[in-house]
Amino acid sequence: MPIERAYRESLGYRESSPQEHIENLEKYMLVASDFVPKQDDLSRPVLRHPDLQPNNLFVSDDFDILGIIDWQHTSILPLFVAAGIPNYIQNYRDDESVRFIPPKLPEDLDEMDEDDRLAELDQYRRRHLHFFYLGLTQRFNDLHWRAIEQRTTLLKRKVFTHAGDPWEGNNVPLKADLIRVTQHWPDIVAEGNDGTSVCLISFSDQEVRDALHIQELQEETNTQLEMVREAIGINADGWTSHERYEGAIAQAAEFKEMGTEDMTEYEKDMSRLHWPFDDHEED
Amino acid sequence: MTDGCSYNQFLRLAERRLVFNVHELKKVAAKSLDRPESDVKTLSKLAEGGFNRVFEITMNDDTRVIARLPYPSTYPNRFAVASEVATLNLIRSNGIAVPKVLAYSINSENAVGSEYIIMEKVSGKSIGDTWFDLTEKQRVKVILGIVKLEAKLFTIDLPAYGSIYHPVDLPSDMGRVPLEPQTSGQDFCVGPDAALKWWYKERSLLDVERGPCKYLSSVAKSKVLTWLLLPKNAVQDRLVNSFLQSFNLLIVSLGLREKNESGYKHMGNLACRLNEHTENP
Numbered sequence: 001m002p003i004e005r006a007y008r009e010s011l012g013y014r015e016s017s018p019q020e021h022i023e024n025l026e027k028y029m030l031v032a033s034d035f036v037p038k039q040d041d042l043s044r045p046v047l048r049h050p051d052l053q054p055n056n057l058f059v060s061d062d063f064d065i066l067g068i069i070d071w072q073h074t075s076i077l078p079l080f081v082a083a084g085i086p087n088y089i090q091n092y093r094d095d096e097s098v099r100f101i102p103p104k105l106p107e108d109l110d111e112m113d114e115d116d117r118l119a120e121l122d123q124y125r126r127r128h129l130h131f132f133y134l135g136l137t138q139r140f141n142d143l144h145w146r147a148i149e150q151r152t153t154l155l156k157r158k159v160f161t162h163a164g165d166p167w168e169g170n171n172v173p174l175k176a177d178l179i180r181v182t183q184h185w186p187d188i189v190a191e192g193n194d195g196t197s198v199c200l201i202s203f204s205d206q207e208v209r210d211a212l213h214i215q216e217l218q219e220e221t222n223t224q225l226e227m228v229r230e231a232i233g234i235n236a237d238g239w240t241s242h243e244r245y246e247g248a249i250a251q252a253a254e255f256k257e258m259g260t261e262d263m264t265e266y267e268k269d270m271s272r273l274h275w276p277f278d279d280h281e282e283d
Numbered sequence: 284m285t286d287g288c289s290y291n292q293f294l295r296l297a298e299r300r301l302v303f304n305v306h307e308l309k310k311v312a313a314k315s316l317d318r319p320e321s322d323v324k325t326l327s328k329l330a331e332g333g334f335n336r337v338f339e340i341t342m343n344d345d346t347r348v349i350a351r352l353p354y355p356s357t358y359p360n361r362f363a364v365a366s367e368v369a370t371l372n373l374i375r376s377n378g379i380a381v382p383k384v385l386a387y388s389i390n391s392e393n394a395v396g397s398e399y400i401i402m403e404k405v406s407g408k409s410i411g412d413t414w415f416d417l418t419e420k421q422r423v424k425v426i427l428g429i430v431k432l433e434a435k436l437f438t439i440d441l442p443a444y445g446s447i448y449h450p451v452d453l454p455s456d457m458g459r460v461p462l463e464p465q466t467s468g469q470d471f472c473v474g475p476d477a478a479l480k481w482w483y484k485e486r487s488l489l490d491v492e493r494g495p496c497k498y499l500s501s502v503a504k505s506k507v508l509t510w511l512l513l514p515k516n517a518v519q520d521r522l523v524n525s526f527l528q529s530f531n532l533l534i535v536s537l538g539l540r541e542k543n544e545s546g547y548k549h550m551g552n553l554a555c556r557l558n559e560h561t562e563n564p
Contacts, residue, residue, distance in 0.1 A: 050478070058408060063428075065428035066406050067381060069405055070332070072334055073363060073366075074366065074447070075478045076444050079437075128422060140434050141431075144433060144434070
């Protein structure tokens with residue numbers, strides 16, 4: 001079963017088979033060479049900060065960048081795999097951001113009630129970051145822009161990441177990625193080295209339906225987890241700073257209550273057993 | 284002085300237990316600034332990150348330095364610190380704002396009792412606290428700063444994929460690809476990839492290639508990059524072998540997450556063993 005308990009529900013609380021993951025990795029090996037882009041410079045070895053989050057960024061009172069810290073575990077990767085918007089700046093889950101639409105605040109912002117208003121402001125903030133990162137990259141980092149504007153860059157990067165991650169009992173991310181590879185094969189070939197390359201992997205219609213459905217559930221869970229983590233101030237490994245520890249425990253309890261309000265009895269039981277922020281076995 | 288965590292408290296705390304010699308650390312910090320030990324005023328813990336404990340050492344004249352000590356559980360031993368130091372030095376010598384390394388050790392058997400990096404404290408304030416409250420103009424300014432910094436980073440010419448090291452910090456029999464001489468006069472090379480996931484837990488026991496991987500001419504290129512696109516990189520003349528080894532690495536990473544009493548002493552061809560195991564769950 002997935003180590004991240006929040007994913008267990010999406011898999012119907014069934015165990016995942018490592019054999020299936022091996023098969024998917026073998027499929028990956030069949031298509032990986034087609035990922036190499038046509039243009040040589042998109043394979044350029046580049047350095048990027050492994051975790052560009054606000055805590056690692058130091059600025060002056062005037063917001064000039066004075067230093068970036070925490071470069072542990074930095075890898076040199078081909079540009080087409082390294083390319084993309086840093087995690088704290090991206091807003092890929094939002095359609096408008098993905099379509100590069102300039103962000104706008106709604107006109108009736110001041111008439112909204114407080115909750116809606118804050119939600120709109122936050123969405124605007126996220127869109128603003130994503131949009132300007134792309135725009136400024138286009139102007140000031142042409143090489144990066146050319147990698148980003150390739151349609152298949154994000155997908156290739158996801159496949160690479162999911163294929164390399166330690167197996168944690170969840171086969172779906174890699175499988176869903178590979179399914180999308182088969183669906184976007186013409187684009188991959190168009191941006192690759194061999195214009196006539198045939199896709200050597202396939203999935204049954206049923207497999208496709210199941211995997212993409214579960215992926216959707218898991219990504220919803222991801223968004224929820226992210227929001228909860230942001231709200232209770234802990235990072236993905238469960239650590240929180242000392243000052244926020246007491247508050248975090250209280251808030252986790254509150255969230256647990258909130259989360260179960262709308263569920264059926266069965267889901268409530270499952271949720272209680274599998275709430276991700278309680279102590280759990282790591283085996 | 285321990286920070287709390289919301290779950291699996293004991294497991295995490297055990298991983299992070301680090302016994303080291305405070306006195307020796309102060310000595311090392313003072314020495315990195317060319318000052319006598321008596322010049323050290325205080326040592327205080329600044330933070331506990333995901334991989335390191337961070338201390339601040341203040342001298343009598345209020346000069347401060349940062350000491351980062353990895354947890355014993357932080358992988359990969361030696362390579363993580365070695366690579367971070369060389370990466371910082373390389374980036375800094377290319378005019379990008381990162382902390383200056385004053386001293387370091389990749390040998391946990393030293394007087395301090397731990398690997399460490401002593402570096403200058405970066406000026407200014409972390410933008411973490413104000414990140415959500417920035418005005419539009421401030422946000423754009425920050426993003427512009429990041430983008431320009433990335434542009435500069437991408438201009439650094441690198442001969443291979445992997446991670447950066449000073450040649451002296453790698454075992455002499457380990458493959459490496461040297462960088463062109465840099466203005467700082469220091470030597471750099473590309474060595475094994477130091478990203479955590481290639482070394483995570485039992486993966487670190489695997490005797491497989493992690494790089495460096497050289498950029499080659501077109502025919503070999505796609506093969507090499509194919510192999511690169513999986514875990515892990517091969518020096519060109521051992522391509523096929525490493526291809527199989529990397530596959531084993533993947534298999535092992537799967538197998539090791541399953542409950543298995545027998546443990547793994549030999550990291551050879553584990554495909555068979557895993558098949559056995561999945562047939563008899």
